[in-house]
Each structure stands twice: as structure tokens, then as C-alpha cells.
Amino acid sequence: MPTTEPLATALLLALFGALLVVSVLFSRASERSSIPVALIFLLIGMLAGSEGIGGIAFEDYAFSFRLGTVALTLILFDGGMNTPLASIREAIRPAGVLATLGVVGTAALVGVGARALGLAWPLALLLGAIVSSTDAAAVFAVLRGSGVQLKRRVGTTLEVESGINDPMAVILTTAMTEHALTAGGIEPWRLGLGVVMQLVVGGVLGVIAGWLGRMLLTRLVLPAGGLYPALTLGLACLAFAVPTLLYGSGFLAVYVAGVVIGNAQFPFRSGLLRVHDALAWLSQIVMFLVLGLLVFPSRLRGVAGTGIALALFLAVVARPLVVALCLAPFRGYNVREVGYIGWVGLRGAVPIVLAIAPVLAGVPGGERVFDIVFFIVVVNAFVPGATVPWVTRRLGLESRDPPAPPAVLQVESLVPLEGELISFHIDEALAVSGARLRELEFPPGAAVVLIVRGRELLAPRGDTELTPGDHVYVITKAEDRGYIQLIFGRPEGE
Amino acid sequence: MLLSELLSADRVKVPLGSRTKSDVLRELVELVTRSRNGQDADSILSSVRDREMVLSTGIGGGVAIPHGKTPAVDQLVLVAGVSPQPIDFDALDGKPVQLFFLLVGPESASGAHVKALSRISRLLRREQLRADLMAAKSPEEFLRIVRASEAA
Numbered sequence: 001m002p003t004t005e006p007l008a009t010a011l012l013l014a015l016f017g018a019l020l021v022v023s024v025l026f027s028r029a030s031e032r033s034s035i036p037v038a039l040i041f042l043l044i045g046m047l048a049g050s051e052g053i054g055g056i057a058f059e060d061y062a063f064s065f066r067l068g069t070v071a072l073t074l075i076l077f078d079g080g081m082n083t084p085l086a087s088i089r090e091a092i093r094p095a096g097v098l099a100t101l102g103v104v105g106t107a108a109l110v111g112v113g114a115r116a117l118g119l120a121w122p123l124a125l126l127l128g129a130i131v132s133s134t135d136a137a138a139v140f141a142v143l144r145g146s147g148v149q150l151k152r153r154v155g156t157t158l159e160v161e162s163g164i165n166d167p168m169a170v171i172l173t174t175a176m177t178e179h180a181l182t183a184g185g186i187e188p189w190r191l192g193l194g195v196v197m198q199l200v201v202g203g204v205l206g207v208i209a210g211w212l213g214r215m216l217l218t219r220l221v222l223p224a225g226g227l228y229p230a231l232t233l234g235l236a237c238l239a240f241a242v243p244t245l246l247y248g249s250g251f252l253a254v255y256v257a258g259v260v261i262g263n264a265q266f267p268f269r270s271g272l273l274r275v276h277d278a279l280a281w282l283s284q285i286v287m288f289l290v291l292g293l294l295v296f297p298s299r300l301r302g303v304a305g306t307g308i309a310l311a312l313f314l315a316v317v318a319r320p321l322v323v324a325l326c327l328a329p330f331r332g333y334n335v336r337e338v339g340y341i342g343w344v345g346l347r348g349a350v351p352i353v354l355a356i357a358p359v360l361a362g363v364p365g366g367e368r369v370f371d372i373v374f375f376i377v378v379v380n381a382f383v384p385g386a387t388v389p390w391v392t393r394r395l396g397l398e399s400r401d402p403p404a405p406p407a408v409l410q411v412e413s414l415v416p417l418e419g420e421l422i423s424f425h426i427d428e429a430l431a432v433s434g435a436r437l438r439e440l441e442f443p444p445g446a447a448v449v450l451i452v453r454g455r456e457l458l459a460p461r462g463d464t465e466l467t468p469g470d471h472v473y474v475i476t477k478a479e480d481r482g483y484i485q486l487i488f489g490r491p492e493g494e
Numbered sequence: 495m496l497l498s499e500l501l502s503a504d505r506v507k508v509p510l511g512s513r514t515k516s517d518v519l520r521e522l523v524e525l526v527t528r529s530r531n532g533q534d535a536d537s538i539l540s541s542v543r544d545r546e547m548v549l550s551t552g553i554g555g556g557v558a559i560p561h562g563k564t565p566a567v568d569q570l571v572l573v574a575g576v577s578p579q580p581i582d583f584d585a586l587d588g589k590p591v592q593l594f595f596l597l598v599g600p601e602s603a604s605g606a607h608v609k610a611l612s613r614i615s616r617l618l619r620r621e622q623l624r625a626d627l628m629a630a631k632s633p634e635e636f637l638r639i640v641r642a643s644e645a646a
Contacts, residue, residue, distance in 0.1 A: 439605025
């Protein structure tokens with residue numbers, strides 16, 4: 001290996017570039033196979049590793065942990081930015097219970113399961129804490145790939161839950177790591193107090209960071225559009241870092257900051273969202289590649305039995321039971337929906353990143369826990385992971401997924417605008433399907449401004465008939481949105 | 495087009511007996527077929543369900559306006575109902591629904607269909623009217639309230 005520059009850097013970039021390109025190209029395989037795309041990145045990482053065909057020797061847990069934390073920060077910020085406030089408002093209570101009590105319950109049950117399989121209590125509880133949080137990206141990637149769209153309330157519950165439950169898993173893992181290292185362990189009240197403190201500090205500072213970002217983005221006029229994402233990237237780093245330094249949950253804070261910023265209107269908003277979307281994807285790929293490199297397949301064989309048993313226990317017993325208990329006080333979830341939310345508690349990168357922490361802290365048996373966690377996440381990607389589209393259809397929880405529009409029209413504005421441009425796919429079940437534009441009654445501030453039919457852009461005229469399959473762009477004032485959605489259905493991209 | 499002309503006492507049900515979205519849609523469709531003999535309830539119901547699959551017609555504020563186009567009817571039919579228990583309808587604001595207007599019409603009447611929806615949703619923007627309709631004790635009282643609001 002050359003050690004002189006720029007050859008060393010070039011070699012590193014060649015390696016990185018090749019892995020990135022291969023990962024992106026193989027991501028399409030996930031669409032056909034219903035396997036979460038993250039798993040494919042992970043497998044590529046393993047193949048590139050010291051025991052695969054790549055032969056890259058890599059065993060830097062500290063670097064992996066740091067990278068994983070940075071990646072999660074970017075992913076959570078992006079997740080927050082793309083979560084509409086309406087979803088949060090709608091699902092915050094059930095999701096909040098799932099993300100706190102639910103996480104504790106899952107951790108405890110998996111801990112008991114791990115103890116039954118022969119792990120000592122400290123390690124068993126640590127394992128439970130590590131795998132206790134769910135991953136929305138995993139669920140939605142699987143659904144999107146298979147062209148199924150979830151019923152809204154079920155989707156928002158899963159989405160909001162997974163947005164806000166990582167902090168709890170992090171807090172529990174930190175506490176259980178400490179517990180495993182301290183003779184006699186830590187007292188429960190200290191743990192409880194720590195949890196509340198973390199959540200409160202993280203939540204409050206997240207809102208503050210978000211408001212600060214909102215203010216800057218709406219008031220500040222920067223010389224170039226490209227500087228805005230640089231600003232928000234900085235804000236995301238601060239939103240994670242400052243609360244963490246002040247004993248708050250940085251993961252909660254960065255998600256909350258993302259929500260507050262993402263729900264504001266400011267110049268270059270859609271461009272900004274796209275940059276963060278790209279950053280989140282890059283983070284996903286890099287994180288999973290590195291985690292794949294970090295794993296030694298030969299070591300996994302020793303924990304296969306335990307891993308599979310615990311993964312199935314988590315999927316079939318722990319998660320469904322905890323979800324059923326957590327959602328019991330909430331009206332409006334029927335048995336199928338509760339069962340579904342219980343079933344699709346997919347695990348993502350967070351457990352693998354968290355599993356590095358005890359290894360770094362020097363917990364005896366930490367590497368064994370890491371291997372088991374890795375196994376649980378991989379098995380979880382198949383059961384329940386790969387079953388998600390099938391189960392969604394089986395339980396009748398899908399809503400009609402309109403095909404993506406062939407062209408996208410957006411309003412980029414330097415100042416906040418009154419009113420919005422929304423696109424709709426014309427389904428034959430809609431009231432407007434088959435109607436001529438002149439027959440439609442629009443509120444004063446609303447109109448059809450463009451119709452995309454196949455590859456043709458149609459000018460909307462009075463006698464233009466809306467036909468199934470059209471993509472229609474409508475401008476409307478916020479107060480008329482309910483009526484517009486009554487006759488046009490679901491806005492595209494929502 | 496006046497809603498009070500489309501509605502009649504036998505097309506309004508107060509109170510509705512259903513507790514779920516699926517049941518309440520069926521109960522409302524039964525109002526359509528009851529007042530127009532020999533029609534295909536299943537076909538009407540499935541057209542309404544198809545529309546719900548796209549996006550819930552629960553437009554918020556405790557109101558839902560399910561609708562559908564079906565060859566089973568030859569003109570617009572509007573029915574309404576009030577549920578004493580709020581029913582979870584997957585509404586846009588997440589709140590359960592008490593006040594229902596169900597509209598079905600033939601494929602050929604898209605224009606009139608949309609006009610009727612527009613009329614209903616515009617009327618129901620008034621919060622007081624929504625509250626009054628939800629508090630109606632009988633179909634006759636319900637109709638009186640609709641008529642009075644359209645006359646105003």
C-alpha cells in the first residue's frame with residue numbers, strides 16, 4: 001500500500017468510490033426482493049471486509065462509533081425535516097408512549113429472553129436496551145420499494161415512534177453499559193431521573209435550535225443558494241452536540257430541531273430538503289458499509305442460535321406484546337392495526353451502532369453482545385422485514401399508491417408565499433375524474449394551473465376533461481385545502 | 495343547487511347506530527337504497543370505499559363527506575346522518591367524525607357531483623352549523639337546520 005501522497009488518498013478514494021457506486025447500483029435489488037436496502041449495504045460491507053472478497057482489514061470500533069453517531073445525526077435531522085407537524089400532532093401521544101414505556105418494555109422483555117438463553121443478567125439487559133428502538137427508514141424503504149402505501153394513521157404512528165424512540169434506547173444502553181461495569185449496578189431512581197433529564201434537556205434545546213434555524217432561514221439573505229444547506233448542516237451538528245454536552249439527548253434534540261425547521265416556509269426550502277435527503281442517504285450507505293466491514297462472519301457462527309432465537313422472540317413475542325399494551329389506552333386503533341404496528345417494528349442501524357458502545361467501554365463480553373445484536377438486526381430484516389408488503393396487503397392496511405408524477409413542478413421562492421401549489425394524481429374513484437374544468441367549482445384563491453397527461457403538458461381550459469391517470473397541479477389557499485383534497489384526493493408525495 | 499332539495503327526511507338518519515368507519519359507510523349506503531328501491535348496495539358501497547382508499551373524506555372538524563360514482567344510480571343522491579358517538583374515520587385532522595354526508599351519482603354527472611361536494615363543504619365550514627347539526631335530535635330537525643342555513 002502506497003504511503004506517499006497523493007497516492008494514499010487516491011487509493012482510499014478509489015476504494016470509497018467503488019463501494020459507494022456498487023452500493024447505489026445494488027440498492028435496486030432491494031426493490032425487487034423486499035429486503036431493506038440497508039441490509040444490502042451491510043452485506044456489501046461484509047463482502048469487502050477482511051473475511052470477504054475485498055480483504056479490507058478494519059476493526060476500529062471507536063471510528064465506527066463516531067461515524068455512526070454522525071450518520072444518525074444527519075439521518076434523524078432529515079427524518080425530522082420530512083415529518084409534517086400534522087403527523088406529529090396526530091400521533092405524538094401513542095407514539096410517545098411507544099417511544100418511552102414501549103422501549104423500556106421491549107428492552108426488559110428481550111433482556112429476560114436473553115437471560116433465558118444463558119446470558120448473564122448485566123449482558124442480557126444491555127442486549128435488550130440495544131435492540132429496543134425501531135427504525136422508520138427501514139419500514140418506509142420496504143413499503144416504498146413494493147409500491148404499497150400505508151393507511152395514514154398507522155404510518156404516522158410508526159414514523160413518529162421511530163423518530164423519537166432512539167433517544168430512549170441510547171439512554172438505556174448508556175445506563176446498562178454503566179450498570180455492567182459497576183459492581184452492584186446503579187439504582188433505578190437514578191436511571192429514571194437520568195432518563196427524564198435527558199429527554200427534557202434534549203427536547204427543549206431541540207426546539208430552541210429549531211427556532212433559531214427557522215429565524216435564520218427566514219430572515220437571512222445569503223449570497224448563494226448553496227450556502228443555505230451549509231447553514232442547516234451546521235445547525236444539525238450543533239443541535240446534536242450542545243444538548244449532548246449538557247447531559248441532554250442529542251438524538252432527540254436533532255430530530256426535534258429538524259421538525260421545527262422542516263415545517264417552516266423559507267427560501268430554497270425544497271432544495272434544502274433535497275440536500276439533506278442526499279446527506280441522509282450517504283450517511284446510510286457509509287454507516288452500513290462500515291458496520292459491515294466491522295463484522296467478522298466467522299465470529300457470527302458462534303452466536304447464530306442465540307441471535308436467531310432472540311430475533312424471533314423480539315418479532316413474535318416482545319414487540320407485539322409491548323405494542324398491544326402501550327396502545328390499549330388509545331381509542332381508534334383496531335386489532336389489525338395494533339397487530340400490524342406490533343409486527344413491523346423493524347430494527348435498523350441504531351442497534352448496531354449502540355452495540356459498539358459497550359465494546360468501547362470495555363464491558364466484558366461486549367463483543368459477543370455486538371455479534372448477537374448484528375445477527376438480530378439481520379434476521380429482523382427478513383422476519384418481519386421482508387414480510388411487510390405482504391402483511392400490509394393481507395391486513396387491508398394499504399391505501400392506493402398513485403404512480404410517481406413524470407414531471408415535477410415546484411415553486412421556489414425567496415419570500416414566504418401565501419397559498420401553495422399541490423399536485424394530484426387523478427384516480428377514477430375521485431369526484432373530479434371525468435369532469436370538465438368549467439364544471440368544477442373553485443374557491444376564489446384556487447385553480448388548476450397545469451395538467452400532465454402522459455408525456456404531454458396540457459393547458460387547462462374550460463372544456464379540458466380530467467381523465468384517470470392525469471397529474472394535475474392546483475394552486476390553493478391553505479384554508480381551502482380540505483375542500484381541494486375532498487375532490488382531488490391525496491396530494492402527491494404525501 | 496340547494497342541499498335541502500336533495501335531502502329528505504327518509505334520507506337522513508339520526509342517530510346512526512354504527513361504531514366503525516366500515517359500518518357507518520354501509521349504514522349510509524342503506525339510506526340510499528332504502529329510498530330508491532332495487533338498487534345494488536354493494537356496487538354503491540364499493541364505489542364509496544374506492545374513494546376512501548385514495549384519501550379519507552373526513553375533512554376535519556368532525557365532518558366526513560364520503561362519495562362515489564356508480565352506474566347503480568341514475569341521478570345524484572345525497573343522504574346524511576349524525577352519530578352520537580364520534581367514529582374514527584382516519585380524518586385529515588385525526589379527529590373522530592360525528593356528522594356524515596354521503597353523496598353518490600352516476601359517472602355522467604361528474605360536474606354536478608363536484609358542485610354538490612363544494613356546496614356541502616362550503617356550508618359546513620360554519621362551526622355553529624356543524625355544532626347545530628350534530629346536536630339535531632331527529633331527521634326533521636336536521637333538515638330544518640339545513641334549510642334555515644341555506645335560506646340565510
